[in-house]
Amino acid sequence: MTTPDVDDHAPLLSIIIPTFNEAANIAPLVDAVGAALGAIAWEMIVVDDDSPDHTFDVVAAVGRTHPNVRCIRRVGRRGLASAVIEGALAANGDVVAVMDADFQHDETRLPVMYRTLIDQDADLVVATRYGRGGGVGDWDPTRVAISDLATRMGRMLIGDATTDPMSGFFMVRRAVLAASVYDLSLQGYKILLDIISSSPRRLRIAEVPYIFRGRREGESKIGPMVFAEFLFLLIEKLSRGLIPPRFVLFCIVGGLGLGIHLVILNGLGLLGFGFLPSQISAIAGAMLFNYVLNNEFTYRDKRLTGVNAVVGAFAFAIVCSIGALANVGVAELAIRQTDNWSIAGIAGAVMGAVFNFGAATSLIWGRRAKRRRKAAA
Incomplete structure:
Protein backbone atom coordinates (compact mmCIF):
# COMPACT_ATOMS: atom_id res chain seq x y z
CA MET A 1 0.00 0.00 0.00
CA SER A 239 -14.61 17.01 45.58
CA ARG A 240 -13.01 14.89 42.83
CA GLY A 241 -16.35 14.45 41.10
CA LEU A 242 -18.22 13.21 44.17
CA ILE A 243 -20.56 16.23 44.09
CA PRO A 244 -22.04 16.92 40.63
CA PRO A 245 -22.37 20.69 40.01
CA ARG A 246 -25.88 20.26 38.63
CA PHE A 247 -26.94 18.60 41.88
CA VAL A 248 -25.64 21.59 43.86
CA LEU A 249 -27.76 23.98 41.81
CA PHE A 250 -30.75 21.63 42.05
CA CYS A 251 -30.47 21.74 45.86
CA ILE A 252 -30.10 25.52 45.89
CA VAL A 253 -33.29 25.82 43.85
CA GLY A 254 -34.96 23.42 46.29
CA GLY A 255 -33.94 25.67 49.18
CA LEU A 256 -35.43 28.69 47.44
CA GLY A 257 -38.54 26.65 46.78
CA LEU A 258 -38.87 25.97 50.49
CA GLY A 259 -38.89 29.72 51.06
CA ILE A 260 -41.64 30.15 48.46
CA HIS A 261 -43.59 27.34 50.13
CA LEU A 262 -43.49 29.08 53.51
CA VAL A 263 -44.43 32.46 52.02
CA ILE A 264 -47.51 31.02 50.29
CA LEU A 265 -48.49 28.91 53.31
CA ASN A 266 -48.32 31.78 55.77
CA GLY A 267 -49.77 34.30 53.34
CA LEU A 268 -52.88 32.21 52.77
CA GLY A 269 -53.13 31.63 56.51
CA LEU A 270 -53.18 35.39 57.09
CA LEU A 271 -55.95 35.66 54.50
CA GLY A 272 -58.08 33.26 56.54
CA PHE A 273 -57.66 30.03 54.59
CA GLY A 274 -57.44 26.74 56.49
CA PHE A 275 -54.17 24.83 56.83
CA LEU A 276 -54.93 21.99 54.39
CA PRO A 277 -55.88 24.14 51.36
CA SER A 278 -53.03 26.52 52.21
CA GLN A 279 -50.55 23.63 52.38
CA ILE A 280 -51.75 22.16 49.08
CA SER A 281 -51.48 25.56 47.39
CA ALA A 282 -48.01 26.09 48.86
CA ILE A 283 -46.83 22.70 47.61
CA ALA A 284 -48.15 23.40 44.11
CA GLY A 285 -46.61 26.88 44.06
CA ALA A 286 -43.21 25.64 45.28
CA MET A 287 -43.18 22.80 42.74
CA LEU A 288 -43.96 25.20 39.90
CA PHE A 289 -41.32 27.63 41.13
CA ASN A 290 -38.70 24.88 41.38
CA TYR A 291 -39.56 23.56 37.93
CA VAL A 292 -39.28 26.95 36.25
CA LEU A 293 -35.90 27.71 37.88
CA ASN A 294 -34.51 24.26 37.18
CA ASN A 295 -35.63 24.43 33.58
CA GLU A 296 -34.12 27.90 33.18
CA PHE A 297 -30.85 27.41 35.05
CA THR A 298 -30.06 23.90 36.32
CA TYR A 299 -30.86 22.26 33.00
CA ARG A 300 -30.55 25.26 30.72
CA ASP A 301 -28.52 23.25 28.22
CA LYS A 302 -31.50 20.87 27.98
CA ARG A 303 -34.21 23.49 28.43
CA LEU A 304 -37.76 22.36 27.61
CA THR A 305 -39.93 24.70 25.55
CA GLY A 306 -43.48 24.81 24.22
CA VAL A 307 -45.58 21.71 24.80
CA ASN A 308 -42.57 19.85 26.18
CA ALA A 309 -42.29 22.47 28.94
CA VAL A 310 -45.93 21.94 29.95
CA VAL A 311 -45.58 18.17 29.96
CA GLY A 312 -42.35 18.55 31.90
CA ALA A 313 -44.09 20.60 34.60
CA PHE A 314 -46.64 17.85 35.23
CA ALA A 315 -43.92 15.20 35.18
CA PHE A 316 -41.88 17.24 37.66
CA ALA A 317 -44.84 17.43 40.03
CA ILE A 318 -45.24 13.63 39.87
CA VAL A 319 -41.52 13.08 40.48
CA CYS A 320 -41.54 15.46 43.48
CA SER A 321 -44.62 13.73 44.91
CA ILE A 322 -42.88 10.36 44.77
CA GLY A 323 -39.78 12.00 46.24
CA ALA A 324 -41.87 13.25 49.14
CA LEU A 325 -43.01 9.67 49.84
CA ALA A 326 -39.37 8.53 49.74
CA ASN A 327 -38.51 11.36 52.13
CA VAL A 328 -41.16 10.28 54.62
CA GLY A 329 -40.25 6.60 54.32
CA VAL A 330 -36.55 7.13 55.01
CA ALA A 331 -37.27 9.59 57.81
CA GLU A 332 -39.61 7.05 59.45
CA LEU A 333 -36.93 4.37 59.22
CA ALA A 334 -34.29 6.74 60.63
CA ILE A 335 -36.43 7.82 63.59
CA ARG A 336 -36.86 4.19 64.58
CA GLN A 337 -33.13 3.61 64.45
CA THR A 338 -31.90 6.85 66.07
CA ASP A 339 -34.86 8.32 67.97
CA ASN A 340 -33.52 11.71 66.86
CA TRP A 341 -35.84 14.03 64.95
CA SER A 342 -33.06 16.11 63.43
CA ILE A 343 -31.13 13.13 62.08
CA ALA A 344 -34.33 11.58 60.75
CA GLY A 345 -35.37 14.83 59.09
CA ILE A 346 -31.99 15.31 57.42
CA ALA A 347 -31.92 11.68 56.23
CA GLY A 348 -35.36 12.06 54.69
CA ALA A 349 -34.48 15.38 53.05
CA VAL A 350 -31.28 13.97 51.53
CA MET A 351 -33.14 10.94 50.21
CA GLY A 352 -35.84 13.14 48.70
CA ALA A 353 -33.32 15.46 47.08
CA VAL A 354 -31.26 12.62 45.60
CA PHE A 355 -34.36 10.85 44.28
CA ASN A 356 -35.83 14.03 42.79
CA PHE A 357 -32.53 14.95 41.13
CA GLY A 358 -31.95 11.51 39.67
CA ALA A 359 -35.50 11.07 38.44
CA ALA A 360 -35.78 14.60 37.04
CA THR A 361 -32.45 14.33 35.24
CA SER A 362 -33.34 11.01 33.67
CA LEU A 363 -37.09 11.22 33.09
CA ILE A 364 -37.74 14.91 32.45
CA TRP A 365 -34.65 16.63 31.08
CA GLY A 366 -33.18 13.43 29.67
CA ARG A 367 -36.17 12.34 27.56
CA ARG A 368 -35.33 14.29 24.40
CA ALA A 369 -31.74 13.10 24.36
CA LYS A 370 -32.87 9.50 24.71
CA ARG A 371 -35.30 9.87 21.80
CA ARG A 372 -32.53 11.32 19.64
CA ARG A 373 -30.20 8.44 20.46
CA LYS A 374 -32.94 5.93 19.72
CA ALA A 375 -33.75 7.59 16.41
CA ALA A 376 -30.07 7.66 15.46
CA ALA A 377 -29.76 3.95 16.19
Missing part, protein backbone atom coordinates in the same frame (compact mmCIF):
# COMPACT_ATOMS: atom_id res chain seq x y z
CA THR A 2 1.40 3.39 -0.98
CA THR A 3 1.73 6.15 1.57
CA PRO A 4 -0.20 9.27 0.58
CA ASP A 5 1.73 12.48 0.18
CA VAL A 6 1.61 14.87 3.11
CA ASP A 7 -0.42 17.96 2.25
CA ASP A 8 1.82 20.98 2.63
CA HIS A 9 -1.31 23.01 3.34
CA ALA A 10 -2.55 20.77 6.16
CA PRO A 11 -3.24 22.98 9.19
CA LEU A 12 -0.61 23.20 11.88
CA LEU A 13 -2.96 25.23 14.06
CA SER A 14 -6.70 24.75 14.60
CA ILE A 15 -8.51 27.76 16.05
CA ILE A 16 -11.70 26.96 17.95
CA ILE A 17 -14.26 29.78 18.16
CA PRO A 18 -17.33 29.02 20.33
CA THR A 19 -20.18 31.33 19.32
CA PHE A 20 -23.69 32.44 20.15
CA ASN A 21 -25.07 35.42 18.22
CA GLU A 22 -21.73 36.53 16.75
CA ALA A 23 -22.75 36.85 13.08
CA ALA A 24 -21.36 40.38 12.68
CA ASN A 25 -17.91 39.38 13.94
CA ILE A 26 -17.20 36.29 11.82
CA ALA A 27 -15.96 37.77 8.53
CA PRO A 28 -13.77 40.46 10.16
CA LEU A 29 -12.32 37.85 12.53
CA VAL A 30 -11.37 35.49 9.70
CA ASP A 31 -9.58 38.33 7.89
CA ALA A 32 -7.82 39.48 11.06
CA VAL A 33 -6.65 35.98 12.00
CA GLY A 34 -5.39 35.34 8.47
CA ALA A 35 -3.42 38.58 8.49
CA ALA A 36 -1.94 37.79 11.90
CA LEU A 37 -0.85 34.21 11.20
CA GLY A 38 0.75 34.83 7.83
CA ALA A 39 2.58 31.69 6.64
CA ILE A 40 1.37 29.48 9.53
CA ALA A 41 -1.12 26.99 8.07
CA TRP A 42 -4.35 27.26 10.06
CA GLU A 43 -7.98 26.29 10.12
CA MET A 44 -10.87 27.85 12.00
CA ILE A 45 -13.66 25.78 13.49
CA VAL A 46 -16.63 27.84 14.65
CA VAL A 47 -18.79 25.89 17.09
CA ASP A 48 -22.15 27.63 17.12
CA ASP A 49 -24.96 26.91 19.58
CA ASP A 50 -27.73 27.37 16.99
CA SER A 51 -27.60 31.18 17.19
CA PRO A 52 -30.87 33.05 16.53
CA ASP A 53 -28.87 35.53 14.41
CA HIS A 54 -27.82 32.63 12.14
CA THR A 55 -24.11 32.86 12.86
CA PHE A 56 -23.84 29.39 11.32
CA ASP A 57 -25.09 30.68 7.96
CA VAL A 58 -22.50 33.46 7.99
CA VAL A 59 -19.75 30.92 8.69
CA ALA A 60 -20.99 28.75 5.82
CA ALA A 61 -20.91 31.76 3.47
CA VAL A 62 -17.38 32.68 4.55
CA GLY A 63 -16.32 29.05 4.17
CA ARG A 64 -17.20 29.09 0.49
CA THR A 65 -14.32 31.49 -0.12
CA HIS A 66 -12.14 30.31 2.78
CA PRO A 67 -11.99 26.47 2.70
CA ASN A 68 -10.08 26.46 5.99
CA VAL A 69 -13.12 27.86 7.81
CA ARG A 70 -15.97 25.55 8.84
CA CYS A 71 -18.81 25.41 11.32
CA ILE A 72 -20.18 22.88 13.75
CA ARG A 73 -23.80 23.81 14.41
CA ARG A 74 -25.10 22.40 17.69
CA VAL A 75 -28.84 21.99 18.10
CA GLY A 76 -30.33 21.27 21.51
CA ARG A 77 -27.13 21.70 23.50
CA ARG A 78 -25.25 24.69 24.80
CA GLY A 79 -22.19 25.76 26.74
CA LEU A 80 -18.78 27.20 25.98
CA ALA A 81 -16.73 24.41 27.57
CA SER A 82 -18.44 21.59 25.71
CA ALA A 83 -18.32 23.63 22.48
CA VAL A 84 -14.56 24.02 22.80
CA ILE A 85 -14.01 20.30 23.34
CA GLU A 86 -16.35 19.38 20.48
CA GLY A 87 -14.42 21.68 18.18
CA ALA A 88 -11.05 20.40 19.37
CA LEU A 89 -12.07 16.80 18.75
CA ALA A 90 -12.91 17.75 15.16
CA ALA A 91 -9.64 19.62 14.64
CA ASN A 92 -6.95 18.56 12.16
CA GLY A 93 -4.07 20.56 13.61
CA ASP A 94 -1.76 19.18 16.26
CA VAL A 95 -2.10 22.47 18.12
CA VAL A 96 -5.44 23.95 19.14
CA ALA A 97 -6.09 27.60 19.99
CA VAL A 98 -9.21 28.80 21.78
CA MET A 99 -10.44 32.39 21.55
CA ASP A 100 -13.64 34.41 21.45
CA ALA A 101 -15.22 35.79 18.30
CA ASP A 102 -15.79 39.29 19.66
CA PHE A 103 -12.22 40.68 19.29
CA GLN A 104 -11.70 40.91 23.04
CA HIS A 105 -8.84 38.45 22.54
CA ASP A 106 -5.96 39.94 20.55
CA GLU A 107 -5.53 37.78 17.43
CA THR A 108 -2.09 39.32 16.77
CA ARG A 109 -0.78 37.31 19.75
CA LEU A 110 -1.58 34.00 18.04
CA PRO A 111 1.73 33.66 16.16
CA VAL A 112 3.65 34.62 19.32
CA MET A 113 1.76 31.96 21.27
CA TYR A 114 2.43 29.37 18.58
CA ARG A 115 6.16 30.10 18.44
CA THR A 116 6.34 30.05 22.25
CA LEU A 117 4.64 26.65 22.40
CA ILE A 118 7.03 25.19 19.79
CA ASP A 119 10.24 26.86 20.97
CA GLN A 120 9.70 26.08 24.66
CA ASP A 121 8.24 22.62 23.99
CA ALA A 122 5.25 23.65 26.11
CA ASP A 123 2.02 21.69 26.45
CA LEU A 124 -0.05 24.82 26.91
CA VAL A 125 0.39 28.55 26.33
CA VAL A 126 -1.88 30.90 28.26
CA ALA A 127 -2.53 34.42 26.99
CA THR A 128 -2.44 36.22 30.32
CA ARG A 129 -3.88 39.56 31.35
CA TYR A 130 -1.88 39.54 34.57
CA GLY A 131 1.68 38.91 33.42
CA ARG A 132 4.14 41.71 32.68
CA GLY A 133 2.88 43.53 29.58
CA GLY A 134 -0.71 42.32 29.98
CA GLY A 135 -3.79 44.20 31.11
CA VAL A 136 -7.56 44.19 31.47
CA GLY A 137 -8.22 47.26 29.32
CA ASP A 138 -10.99 49.60 30.43
CA TRP A 139 -12.67 47.35 33.00
CA ASP A 140 -14.47 49.12 35.82
CA PRO A 141 -13.35 48.52 39.44
CA THR A 142 -16.20 46.08 40.12
CA ARG A 143 -15.26 43.80 37.25
CA VAL A 144 -11.59 43.98 38.24
CA ALA A 145 -12.48 42.94 41.79
CA ILE A 146 -14.65 40.05 40.61
CA SER A 147 -11.93 38.83 38.25
CA ASP A 148 -9.34 39.04 41.00
CA LEU A 149 -11.55 37.00 43.35
CA ALA A 150 -12.17 34.37 40.67
CA THR A 151 -8.44 34.16 39.92
CA ARG A 152 -7.65 33.59 43.60
CA MET A 153 -10.32 30.90 43.81
CA GLY A 154 -9.00 29.24 40.66
CA ARG A 155 -5.57 29.01 42.21
CA MET A 156 -7.10 26.98 45.03
CA LEU A 157 -7.48 24.27 42.42
CA ILE A 158 -4.28 24.53 40.36
CA GLY A 159 -1.87 26.53 42.51
CA ASP A 160 0.53 28.84 40.67
CA ALA A 161 0.40 26.95 37.35
CA THR A 162 -0.50 30.21 35.58
CA THR A 163 -1.06 33.85 36.48
CA ASP A 164 -4.41 33.84 34.64
CA PRO A 165 -6.34 30.58 35.28
CA MET A 166 -9.56 32.31 34.16
CA SER A 167 -8.24 33.19 30.70
CA GLY A 168 -10.41 32.17 27.77
CA PHE A 169 -7.54 32.72 25.34
CA PHE A 170 -5.00 29.90 25.17
CA MET A 171 -3.23 27.39 22.94
CA VAL A 172 -2.77 23.70 23.73
CA ARG A 173 -1.48 20.57 22.07
CA ARG A 174 -4.37 18.42 20.87
CA ALA A 175 -2.79 15.35 22.50
CA VAL A 176 -3.06 17.06 25.90
CA LEU A 177 -6.80 17.50 25.45
CA ALA A 178 -7.20 13.93 24.25
CA ALA A 179 -5.46 12.64 27.39
CA SER A 180 -7.93 14.35 29.74
CA VAL A 181 -11.13 14.57 27.69
CA TYR A 182 -12.99 11.95 29.75
CA ASP A 183 -12.20 13.73 33.01
CA LEU A 184 -13.29 17.21 31.97
CA SER A 185 -16.27 18.70 33.76
CA LEU A 186 -17.48 20.64 30.69
CA GLN A 187 -19.27 23.02 33.05
CA GLY A 188 -19.57 26.70 32.31
CA TYR A 189 -17.08 29.03 30.64
CA LYS A 190 -13.75 28.35 32.36
CA ILE A 191 -12.46 25.51 30.21
CA LEU A 192 -8.77 26.38 30.78
CA LEU A 193 -9.06 25.75 34.51
CA ASP A 194 -10.84 22.49 33.75
CA ILE A 195 -8.08 21.34 31.35
CA ILE A 196 -5.24 22.11 33.76
CA SER A 197 -6.92 20.51 36.77
CA SER A 198 -8.01 17.42 34.81
CA SER A 199 -4.66 16.60 33.21
CA PRO A 200 -3.24 13.24 34.32
CA ARG A 201 0.23 14.83 34.54
CA ARG A 202 1.69 18.21 35.37
CA LEU A 203 1.60 20.34 32.24
CA ARG A 204 4.45 22.44 30.90
CA ILE A 205 2.78 25.85 30.79
CA ALA A 206 4.14 29.01 29.19
CA GLU A 207 2.56 32.46 29.10
CA VAL A 208 2.23 35.29 26.60
CA PRO A 209 0.87 38.66 27.83
CA TYR A 210 -1.98 40.44 26.08
CA ILE A 211 -4.28 43.37 26.77
CA PHE A 212 -7.96 42.57 26.95
CA ARG A 213 -9.97 44.62 24.45
CA GLY A 214 -13.56 45.80 24.30
CA ARG A 215 -16.17 43.84 22.39
CA ARG A 216 -16.51 44.97 18.76
CA GLU A 217 -20.06 43.78 17.97
CA GLY A 218 -22.89 42.00 19.78
CA GLU A 219 -23.73 41.61 23.45
CA SER A 220 -21.67 40.25 26.33
CA LYS A 221 -22.49 36.76 27.62
CA ILE A 222 -21.22 37.57 31.13
CA GLY A 223 -23.90 37.20 33.80
CA PRO A 224 -24.56 35.72 37.25
CA MET A 225 -24.75 32.19 35.85
CA VAL A 226 -21.18 32.44 34.56
CA PHE A 227 -19.86 32.96 38.08
CA ALA A 228 -22.25 30.34 39.49
CA GLU A 229 -21.02 27.75 36.98
CA PHE A 230 -17.45 28.61 37.92
CA LEU A 231 -18.26 27.86 41.56
CA PHE A 232 -19.84 24.55 40.55
CA LEU A 233 -16.71 23.64 38.59
CA LEU A 234 -14.60 24.30 41.69
CA ILE A 235 -16.92 22.17 43.81
CA GLU A 236 -16.78 19.27 41.38
CA LYS A 237 -13.00 19.37 41.01
CA LEU A 238 -12.25 19.89 44.70
